[in-house]
Amino acid sequence: MSTPYPGPGPGGPGPGDPGEDPGATPPQSRGLAVTLLVLLIAVVLGLAGWLAWYLLGNGAEHGDFEAAPECEIGETEALDxxxxxxxxxxxxxxxxxxDTFGSGWQCRxxxxEGSGESVPAAAxxxxxxxxxxxxxxxxADTLRSTADGNDAQPVDGLxxxxxxxxxxxxxxxxxxxxRVSNLYVESCYTAATDYDATGSVDGDVAAEDAEILARAVVEQLPAPDETD
Known part of the structure; x- marks a missing residue:
């Protein structure tokens, strides 16, 4: 005579009773998975936001000058x-x-004429x-295209x-x-060798004087935070 099946322990389901699937994920594990999923979504969204900010803002090149200074900036002691x-x-x-190249000022x-007080010169x-x-x-393109064909030489520290x-x-x-950021500055100079303006100073000398004028202008440019 077989021994009767004693049945489940107190509170346990019987063999034919519905109960939890032994292969189901325990409630605690499901909660952890949901938490990790939420964190992953937050990280992805944060990364996407940073990438958009970088590409649209920080990643895009921005110049320092909203507008070019007016001619007055060229009236320096060097010009005097x-x-x-x-x-x-x-x-x-x-x-x-x-205009794609921008906008600004041309000055001379x-x-x-005829004053006779000084040798004729112009800038x-x-x-x-x-x-x-x-x-x-x-x-930078404006600088190179303007100088192209003139055997231009680089100038250090300007x-x-x-x-x-x-x-x-x-x-x-x-x-x-x-070039200073997005600002193009071009200074040219010439002078006569006598009061009658029968000839000009040597071109290399004139270029050195043009550099003096250009440096004086660049020194007067407003700081980037003053151009906003």
Whole structure:
């Protein structure tokens, strides 16, 4: 005679009673899985937000200059010395918001005609601020394209990059172009060798003087946080 099945222990299900599936995940494990999933989603969303900020904001190149300074910035002590008694001959805007190269000012100063007080001399200045976004590359392209074909030489310690060259002609003209962030600065200079202006100073000398003028302008540029 077989011994009767004693049955489950107190509170336990019988052989045919419905009970928990032995293969089911315990409630504690399910809670941990949900917690980990929530944390993973939060990390992914945070990473996506940071990536969007980097690409749209920090990752995009932004120039320091919303607009180019006006011609007044070129009226330095260096201009007083190199163009004695100068008068302003040109002060005009160049470019517009529609132009990809940007917008700014072109300026020219010269000794008064027929004054006889000093040897004739003249200086020009171009200031162009490229659009803020991507402006550094645009200003760099302007610098290279302007100097192209003039056997330009690099100038150390001036802006972010600078080139110097001589333009031949009846009067030799020395020029220096500088890039400061998204701002393009071009300074040119020439002077006569006598009061009758029968000839010009050597182009290399004029280029050295143009560099002096350019450095004086760059020193006057506002700090980046003052251009906002």
């Amino acid at each position: 010395e190199l163009v004695p008694g100068y008068g302003s001959e040109i002060e005009e805007t160049v470019g517009s918001v529609q 100063w010269a000794t008064p 020009t200045l171009v200031l162009v601020a490229a659009p803020v976004e991507g402006g550094e590359d645009t200003a 802006g972010d990059e600078a080139l110097k060259w001589v333009e031949d002609g009846a009067f030799e003209v020395g020029c220096v172009a500088v």
